[in-house]
Amino acid sequence: MPELPEVETVVRDLRAHGLPGSVIRSVAVRWPRTIAELPPDAFCRALAGKTITDVSRRAKFIVVNLDSGDRLLIHLRMTGKLRFAAPGERPGPHDHVSLHLTDGRELIFNDTRKFGRFRLTQPGDDPFAALGPEPLEADFTPTLFKQRLKGKTRQIKPLLLDQTTVAGLGNIYVDEALWQARIHPERRADTLTAAEIRRLHAAIRTVLQRAIDNAGTTLGSGEANFYSVAGRRGRNADALKVFRRDGMPCPRCGTVIDRIVVAQRGTHFCPRCQKCP
Structure with a gap:
């Protein structure tokens, strides 16, 4: 998607x-x-x-x-x-x-x-009222992000996929951000420290901006894959660290990247860099 x-x-x-x-x-x-x-x-x-x-x-x-x-x-x-x-x-x-x-x-x-x-x-409709903040806007600060996570007992990955928490995140970039922040996808949100929340906030912004700079991520070559309006493939696949890299070495520590299912979504992470909760 x-x-x-x-x-x-x-x-x-x-x-x-x-x-x-x-x-x-x-x-x-x-x-x-x-x-x-x-x-x-x-x-x-x-x-x-x-x-x-x-x-x-x-x-x-x-x-x-x-x-x-x-x-x-x-x-x-x-x-x-x-x-x-x-x-x-x-x-x-x-x-x-x-x-x-x-x-x-x-x-x-x-x-x-x-x-x-x-x-x-129509004018006056607010179809986006339930959506969370835009993660690349200036007002998406670490403080705001901490408030969005406060008191949440859900696992961090499905919480980030929930568009009412933060808008626009999906499976690819949640996996990438959690890897960069060294957070296991099954961690409960209310167990994250202030330092981990700051790292995750920075990681979300970094992986999204890098993907935009690379014109998105295209995986594979079939017609169902992402292509721009001009028919160009996104260049970000080569920048991915863990997504769909299960069985390959973690680029940070060399441990084999694992794949599990979290909230019915294929999830990729490093067992060493992202310790199990």
């Missing part, structure tokens, strides 16, 4: 391709379940003629702001991708939504697994 760095990469690509300022001429929906809450025909009518004023990100959502004050929220889920169609290109079997722009371009949403969702919100 694309996480914060991958979604941020898509948003930056959309901006670089001049999507802000574009006018939506029409919309085609080929898989109705992609559209949340509205019937597809009503969704298409609501977008037609609207100008895109900005594209941004909140957590794992792409936020397309419209001149009407409405916002189009796009969640890529497992395999969703956005791309601009090549001249003369016809929709493929997994191309479920097309935004036809007045400048002649077509923005296509492709989703092999069909879990991605489009949702149109």
Whole structure:
């Protein structure tokens, strides 16, 4: 699933391709379940003629702001991708939504697994009210992070995956941050020391920023993997220290990296650097 760095990469690509300022001429929906809450025909009518004023990100959502004050929220889920169609290109079997722009371009949403969702919100709606803070914003301080963890008895990995704790984290970057901070993924959050919380806070920011700088993480070569709007692979896979490196030596101590299941998620860690609770 694309996480914060991958979604941020898509948003930056959309901006670089001049999507802000574009006018939506029409919309085609080929898989109705992609559209949340509205019937597809009503969704298409609501977008037609609207100008895109900005594209941004909140957590794992792409936020397309419209001149009407409405916002189009796009969640890529497992395999969703956005791309601009090549001249003369016809929709493929997994191309479920097309935004036809007045400048002649077509923005296509492709989703092999069909879990991605489009949702149109109105002015005054607050679809992000339950989300936790953005981990790369200046106001995400060690003090705020400590407050988010205070009194929590859950294991630290599922707590970090919970979007109400911190927004945008997923399996890849939680494993990487916990390794960097030397914290076992099954540690109870309320057992972390102040020093460990500070280390984890710094690690979260470091692994996310590095992944953004590397344009996200692409694992493997199949069509279900992450690709940018321009069709480029993310370069961050080579920077991963533990994720999907089970059986390989820890880059810090040489111990063989282990894989367990925590909260139904495959979890990678170093048994020596990240002591069992």
